[in-house]
Amino acid sequence: MGEHFRISSLIRPKLEELGLSPVAVLRHANLPLSLLDEPKIFVTTEQLFAFYNAIADLSPDPAIGLKLGNEERIERYDPIAIASLYTRSFRDALARAARYKRLTCPEDIRVVDRGDISAVRFDWLLADGRGEPPVLIDLCFAWLFRIGRRGTGSPVTPIRVEFKRKPAHREIFAAHFGCPVRFNSEGNALFFKKADLDRPFLTYNADLLAMLAPQLESELAFQRAQQNARDQVKTTLKRLLAGQRPDIKEVARELGQGVRTLQRRLAELGATYQDVLEDARRELAHHYLLHSSLELNETAYLLGYEDASSFFRAFTRWEGIPPGRWRERNGSRKR
Numbered sequence: 001m002g003e004h005f006r007i008s009s010l011i012r013p014k015l016e017e018l019g020l021s022p023v024a025v026l027r028h029a030n031l032p033l034s035l036l037d038e039p040k041i042f043v044t045t046e047q048l049f050a051f052y053n054a055i056a057d058l059s060p061d062p063a064i065g066l067k068l069g070n071e072e073r074i075e076r077y078d079p080i081a082i083a084s085l086y087t088r089s090f091r092d093a094l095a096r097a098a099r100y101k102r103l104t105c106p107e108d109i110r111v112v113d114r115g116d117i118s119a120v121r122f123d124w125l126l127a128d129g130r131g132e133p134p135v136l137i138d139l140c141f142a143w144l145f146r147i148g149r150r151g152t153g154s155p156v157t158p159i160r161v162e163f164k165r166k167p168a169h170r171e172i173f174a175a176h177f178g179c180p181v182r183f184n185s186e187g188n189a190l191f192f193k194k195a196d197l198d199r200p201f202l203t204y205n206a207d208l209l210a211m212l213a214p215q216l217e218s219e220l221a222f223q224r225a226q227q228n229a230r231d232q233v234k235t236t237l238k239r240l241l242a243g244q245r246p247d248i249k250e251v252a253r254e255l256g257q258g259v260r261t262l263q264r265r266l267a268e269l270g271a272t273y274q275d276v277l278e279d280a281r282r283e284l285a286h287h288y289l290l291h292s293s294l295e296l297n298e299t300a301y302l303l304g305y306e307d308a309s310s311f312f313r314a315f316t317r318w319e320g321i322p323p324g325r326w327r328e329r330n331g332s333r334k335r
Contacts, residue, residue: 029054052133065138086209091197151201186293229265237280245304
């Protein structure tokens, strides 16, 4: 089956309010016109990207993505947004969103703390060069921004917003987020004061979270069940690798399995945990080298290596050439 993602049925009334015909969007995206009538709407990465690119093509409003993500009425929040609001703090909400957003988008949300600044980075690891739709990025940014403000009950404001895309409509984004906006950046990210992420949520409700979380966990389990053990471990590692070195115990815990069970399932496929870790690092290294301007030592850090030299040795073993030379060669081919 591969990875499939869920589109909320609540997107239909939101599109209509913003002056877009859902049927016209589906037709433009070459998707079934009855798609949004399904009780649960699942699409592939290609279909998801086509859907949001169609919204951009049909809407004359450059702020359409921000408006789609800036829902004020809590009755229009999807379960992931509600679960995020019920957590203890903005940081906890980001962790919850990172876990459950995999149900609705092929994205990884990573929080990287550096000093008193926290970067909330968005990586689209399944884009495969197709390019993530700007409308979808805008929606995700506005969604998290709204969760932070509603949860804390205060006007939490980013220090800055960074986009990979070329400059366009800077004033719209600056007005929405209330901060400077940079384009042509190495990635898509929101930067906050670290203290803002640790603000408690006024909406925290442990009882309601305990009621909602099992359903989302069940959906995650179903999504993972469509993959074999090797793919499950690789997907989990790609999410956990962000300056960390997750061991098999942590991955098994994320997958809700025992270590021995996971080792046995991998062995049945002729693989070990170290094999899959190597594959995940290699694929992530290719992604970072081709789709970002990260320094090589920063790439090594994000891949969980102790130092840059360890990364250089591993990459040279994989590809036969150092990462810097590989980036020059393959980057030029891409252009």
